[in-house]
Amino acid sequence: MDSNVIETAGLRRTFGKKGEIEAVAGVDLRVGSGSIFGFLGPNGAGKTTTLRILATLLPPSAGEARVMGYDVAKDPEQVRRRIGYVAQSGGSDPRMSGRGELVMQGRLFGLSGQAAKVRAQELLEAMDLADAGDRATEGYSGGMRRRLDVAIGMVHKPGLLFLDEPTTGLDPQARARMWDEVRRLRETGTTVFLTTHYLDEADALCDRLAIIDHGRIVAEGTAPELKKAIAGDVVTIGVDGSGELVARLLEQQPFVREAGVVDGAVRLYVDDGEASLPLVLRLLDGQGLAPQSLALHRPSLDDVFLRQTGRSLRDAA
């Protein structure tokens, strides 16, 4: 119990006059200390809303959440002292310099003027912003601004850092650097709780992840665990027009666990991919159908998402 930095039970948050918009619809989470925890979900899934509740910015409509051992509703001040929060759209003033923002943040967390300056310099160097530190953030590139946002969240060396979509809008190089930075944070013992809608990011960066959709957690575990839950392989068959028909036909075969249509292509979950391909071809041939393409792959996180929600994460927005 004690090693959990986040624990929630039945967390809910509604918006609108009558509470008709259910942004978070009963979330139970446990996040262990010292890991990178990913919150994966499409646009509007409730990622930001959950994070804002955990960061004491938004009171929950129901349920409870303990962060760093304190109840977010009852002891928000204790929580704030121990966490860092980097919002999805950042939080620096365009007129301030990067250094100015870092020093200010340090001072707000009780560092002396001198200590705040030292810490600011340290972070500017670590985040590769040393040359730009004294310029107004107005002139920063997207990647520089994002690195500054993260640096601001780290000033007081929090035990838990929330990063809301730290890499959205970054080019591949900047993304890779951000990943390195997040891993370095884990090495120093910081727990990082990040949101993303990138499958590869959740897969490569996160120790554990929770998949959220329509305010509910639909799957949770390590990426390999989640993929293993979908035993076997995935076969994708390109057919024109007759997808539903083919899916229904194949569904009845004993070697097929599940079949469905995604983006017009038929997707099969089978126990043994290699052995199933000739069977699929023979069946289609028997119906006078010729597939345009045929592919075999190991399940990805997208398959996990698909299995739980019936939609592909790529077009779930």
Added chain:
Amino acid sequence: MRLFSDTWLMFKRSLGLTFRQPAWLIAGVVQPFVYLLLFGPLLNSFSGMPGFPPGGAFNVFVPGLLVMTALFGSTFVGFGFIDEMRHGVVERMRVTPMSRTATVLGRSLRDVVVFLLQGCILVALAIPFGLTINPLGFVVAFGLLALIGLMLGPVSYAMALVIGSEDALAPLTQAIALPLLLLSGVMLPMSFAPDWLRTIASFNPLYHATLAIRALFNAQFSSPDVITGLLTTGAFALLSIFVASRAFNRRTA
């Protein structure tokens, strides 16, 4: 104490940002100066009339202009705050142990410093026109102006926090600022007003503040207007800071 150190931090930060665009300082003086130039001479013909307050026309008019500068320098500050909210600065600081009262107070004190500087410029410009001042009166008068800023600024920030958009804030701010201005006797002394209007004006703290500053400029320290103005404005300032910091605390609950 947290409140003081955080207020000081917020004050320094805001003042630094304001002084990045010193043009604003000058812009705030232009309007009252135009009044001084074009409206002041008009008042000259009223002075000496029955009902006109003691002192020359400019000793009546400049205190009013100072109150006006304070009014405009502190009722429209919510707009800059909405900009800060839009950039996520306000939310970012809400996830720190920072005192919520300091969020308002630091910024309001910055606004006070800005319009007091404008006031100094205005007074300097008005002396050639015939304004006479008493040094002690001047100091106390500026203290009173500061209280006006602490009375109006926090309300503007709290409204900005709750409303969150310029479109809705603009008409509301106008609806508050205009009657405050018209019922303060800033342009023409309220002594010319019919009784019913003066009765309404007596509920306006700016009316009492204006009377007090006129008395202070004329070195009438024992005038009851002085103490009434200071107490009324001070009480409203305290109330306003209290209400605003409650609003900021609740937002963060």
